[in-house]
Amino acid sequence: MDSLAGKKPLVVWALNLSVLALVLLWIFPTLGLFVSSFRTNEQITSSGWWASLFPAEQTLQLRALDPDDFRIETATGVFTVEGNLFEEGEAADISRWGTSSRAPDAYAVGETADLGEGETITLATDGAYIWQGNDDQISGRGQRMFVVATVPPEFTGDNYNNVLFSPTNSENMAKAFFNTLTVVIPSTIIPILIAAFAAYALAWMDFPGRALLIAAVVALLVVPLQLALIPLLSLHNAIGIGKGYLGVWMAHTGFGLPLAIYLLRNYMVGLPRDIIENARVDGATEFQIFTKIILPLSFPALASFAIFQFLWTWNDLLVALVFLIDSSGQTTVMTKQIVELLGTRGGDWEVLATSAFVSIAVPLLVFFMMQRYLVRGLLAGSVK
Amino acid sequence: MHPALLGVVTIVIGVTGCVGYFYGANLLLDKVLFPAAGPNIGRNINRREAIRPWIFLFPAMLGLGLYLAYPVFATLRLSFLERIPGNEYVFVGLKNYRQMFAEDKFMEALRNNILWLVVVPAASTAFGLLAAQLTDRLRWGNIAKSIIFMPMAISFVGAAVIFKLIYEARPEDVAQIGVLNALYMQFGGDTPQQWLTIPFWNNFFLMAVLIWIQTGFAMVILSAALRGIPEETIEAAVIDGANPFQIFFKIKVPQITSTIVVVWTTITIATLKVFDIVFAMTNGQWETQVLANYMYTKMFVARDWGIGSASAMIIMLLVMPILVWNVYNARKEMR
Numbered sequence: 001m002d003s004l005a006g007k008k009p010l011v012v013w014a015l016n017l018s019v020l021a022l023v024l025l026w027i028f029p030t031l032g033l034f035v036s037s038f039r040t041n042e043q044i045t046s047s048g049w050w051a052s053l054f055p056a057e058q059t060l061q062l063r064a065l066d067p068d069d070f071r072i073e074t075a076t077g078v079f080t081v082e083g084n085l086f087e088e089g090e091a092a093d094i095s096r097w098g099t100s101s102r103a104p105d106a107y108a109v110g111e112t113a114d115l116g117e118g119e120t121i122t123l124a125t126d127g128a129y130i131w132q133g134n135d136d137q138i139s140g141r142g143q144r145m146f147v148v149a150t151v152p153p154e155f156t157g158d159n160y161n162n163v164l165f166s167p168t169n170s171e172n173m174a175k176a177f178f179n180t181l182t183v184v185i186p187s188t189i190i191p192i193l194i195a196a197f198a199a200y201a202l203a204w205m206d207f208p209g210r211a212l213l214i215a216a217v218v219a220l221l222v223v224p225l226q227l228a229l230i231p232l233l234s235l236h237n238a239i240g241i242g243k244g245y246l247g248v249w250m251a252h253t254g255f256g257l258p259l260a261i262y263l264l265r266n267y268m269v270g271l272p273r274d275i276i277e278n279a280r281v282d283g284a285t286e287f288q289i290f291t292k293i294i295l296p297l298s299f300p301a302l303a304s305f306a307i308f309q310f311l312w313t314w315n316d317l318l319v320a321l322v323f324l325i326d327s328s329g330q331t332t333v334m335t336k337q338i339v340e341l342l343g344t345r346g347g348d349w350e351v352l353a354t355s356a357f358v359s360i361a362v363p364l365l366v367f368f369m370m371q372r373y374l375v376r377g378l379l380a381g382s383v384k
Numbered sequence: 385m386h387p388a389l390l391g392v393v394t395i396v397i398g399v400t401g402c403v404g405y406f407y408g409a410n411l412l413l414d415k416v417l418f419p420a421a422g423p424n425i426g427r428n429i430n431r432r433e434a435i436r437p438w439i440f441l442f443p444a445m446l447g448l449g450l451y452l453a454y455p456v457f458a459t460l461r462l463s464f465l466e467r468i469p470g471n472e473y474v475f476v477g478l479k480n481y482r483q484m485f486a487e488d489k490f491m492e493a494l495r496n497n498i499l500w501l502v503v504v505p506a507a508s509t510a511f512g513l514l515a516a517q518l519t520d521r522l523r524w525g526n527i528a529k530s531i532i533f534m535p536m537a538i539s540f541v542g543a544a545v546i547f548k549l550i551y552e553a554r555p556e557d558v559a560q561i562g563v564l565n566a567l568y569m570q571f572g573g574d575t576p577q578q579w580l581t582i583p584f585w586n587n588f589f590l591m592a593v594l595i596w597i598q599t600g601f602a603m604v605i606l607s608a609a610l611r612g613i614p615e616e617t618i619e620a621a622v623i624d625g626a627n628p629f630q631i632f633f634k635i636k637v638p639q640i641t642s643t644i645v646v647v648w649t650t651i652t653i654a655t656l657k658v659f660d661i662v663f664a665m666t667n668g669q670w671e672t673q674v675l676a677n678y679m680y681t682k683m684f685v686a687r688d689w690g691i692g693s694a695s696a697m698i699i700m701l702l703v704m705p706i707l708v709w710n711v712y713n714a715r716k717e718m719r
Contacts, residue, residue, distance in 0.1 A: 032550065254450065317540065
């Protein structure tokens with residue numbers, strides 16, 4: 001392909017452009033949520049998020065300064081208020097303006113509007129105005145002005161503040177975040193240990209029934225966990241665990257075992273035979289071989305599985321719904337919280353987008369940091 | 385106890401318990417039960433090496449057996465039972481299944497699931513293959529792959545929110561904030577559509593979420609397979625004057641067929657179990673029900689364990705061919 005494509009710049013261009021299109025298509029949805037989480041509800045509902053990335057033309061209603069405080073008598077009987085419609089740092093580009101809501105684009109910038117009986121206003125592009133008139137006209141409240149302005153993109157971090165830290169919010173994402181963390185960490189660590197020992201036995205020990213056990217692990221790899229829900233919930237209730245963290249940890253451990261054993265065994269089988277035989281000859285016990293040689297060498301596979309299990313338990317909804325979340329709602333996890341928000345506050349996009357992004361930020365971080373191990377694990381886990 | 389503290393305690397107990405069990409059991413075996421000394425040294429060593437694998441395997445076998453194997457049989461049993469007042473169960477034979485198949489909602493779920501099974505694995509694999517091939521020799525190919533692979537890390541629920549924003553519809557006279565309706569209106573649509581409420585087609589809008597997630601997986605695996613193709617076969621084709629399309633379809637694809645099958649079946653399994661997406665986006669309304677969500681509704685909303693278990697068995701039945709195929713391959717490979 002290299003030689004072929006290299007000869008034809010047109011092909012190279014087409015290739016680059018089609019990959020770019022594919023990449024944009026794939027990142028566009030996530031980007032939408034990300035951008036929306038930095039906009040206020042009003043912004044989200046008034047324009048598409050893609051528009052917020054560019055300066056937008058908006059009609060704004062603004063007011064000149066209070067004449068009673070700011071007017072200056074520039075000539076006898078002529079009062080003037082000078083100022084800027086925008087506050088400092090709030091720049092915008094005005095294209096047209098007017099003094100009534102019916103005709104916000106009546107005048108061009110720099111044009112002087114005649115408000116009758118000698119009262120005039122002049123407005124510049126940057127919002128600076130000069131409002132002139134007699135004692136009577138320049139009094140009371142500041143003159144209302146309507147401007148058609150190009151406003152630069154504006155974003156806010158308030159949503160995150162609200163969702164995570166506001167003491168009054170009912171969404172309680174912070175609590176759900178810690179609950180999720182509480183579910184995930186033991187559920188990731190414990191299956192690794194159990195599976196590593198079993199994988200070693202299946203990879204390097206000879207015993208009758210080994211092939212059968214490996215086949216059983218492969219079979220259990222695809223058993224839908226839907227089947228496990230009712231029998232295990234009854235079991236948990238019968239032995240007094242009920243719904244709670246202990247139950248969800250055990251469930252995640254059980255459900256994670258087949259993949260863990262399968263991945264680790266595939267990896268361990270590939271370790272050089274000599275090392276293990278030599279250690280055996282030197283009189284090392286199997287336990288020593290396992291802890292001193294196999295475990296350190298298997299680190300990449302352990303890391304792969306840890307990432308899988310982390311992503312899966314962090315993103316899980318079903319297992320948490322069945323084994324963890326009780327009617328008190330104290331043990332809710334983020335996924336459940338978001339589903340709840342979708343139902344009750346489906347229109348509050350700023351809360352929804354921010355909550356969802358909080359929940360996907362951690363897996364995304366893990367993903368980008370540990371991508372190498374994830375890919376390696378995927379390849380070991382599925383390519384025969 | 386505070387849950388976080390409980391978590392830490394569990395980790396400590398779990399880890400030390402595991403390590404202690406393995407260490408203690410091995411020690412017991414080596415030093416107490418069958419020491420490598422005394423008159424029976426040969427017999428002792430043989431016996432302890434026969435027992436040791438089972439010490440290593442026991443916790444995992446317990447976990448697998450209790451949490452995956454036992455439930456299959458327990459669910460099978462439950463699917464033949466019916467709960468009668470007084471928390472008793474009676475054997476009702478195939479009544480649950482008959483009742484279930486007579487239900488419109490179940491047939492709808494079965495129909496939709498089959499639609500999902502046809503569309504999602506095919507589309508994900510095709511997109512994945514396309515992405516793998518296109519990014520293969522690109523200088524920024526790895527960045528492109530990272531981005532296409534990224535949705536893999538996003539939860540189904542998170543993806544549901546992301547796509548709800550895409551499908552959002554606003555009244556006709558205001559700006560559309562969902563990109564699909566914005567495009568639709570741009571290209572001459574008359575009124576904004578509630579995409580998720582249009583029967584039949586809404587299934588495809590839900591499937592798009594899973595395809596978006598699974599394409600990265602397919603791409604990663606297929607990309608590795610493409611790289612594994614011997615260079616000579618491609619060079620030979622180039623010399624013979626094959627065009628890029630011929631090289632791709634006639635030389636490359638046939639060489640990675642087995643990988644394509646693996647990717648296809650893996651995505652098929654994921655599709656069969658799809659629950660969160662439907663649960664979060666439509667909850668089976670507007671004729672979008674699928675088996676996993678039907679089962680959840682039966683079990684935990686209607687509390688009908690008989691029919692819930694029966695529908696779970698249908699999912700198991702659909703998984704069965706792949707299960708057999710996988711086991712067959714794994715055994716063939718070990719020989």
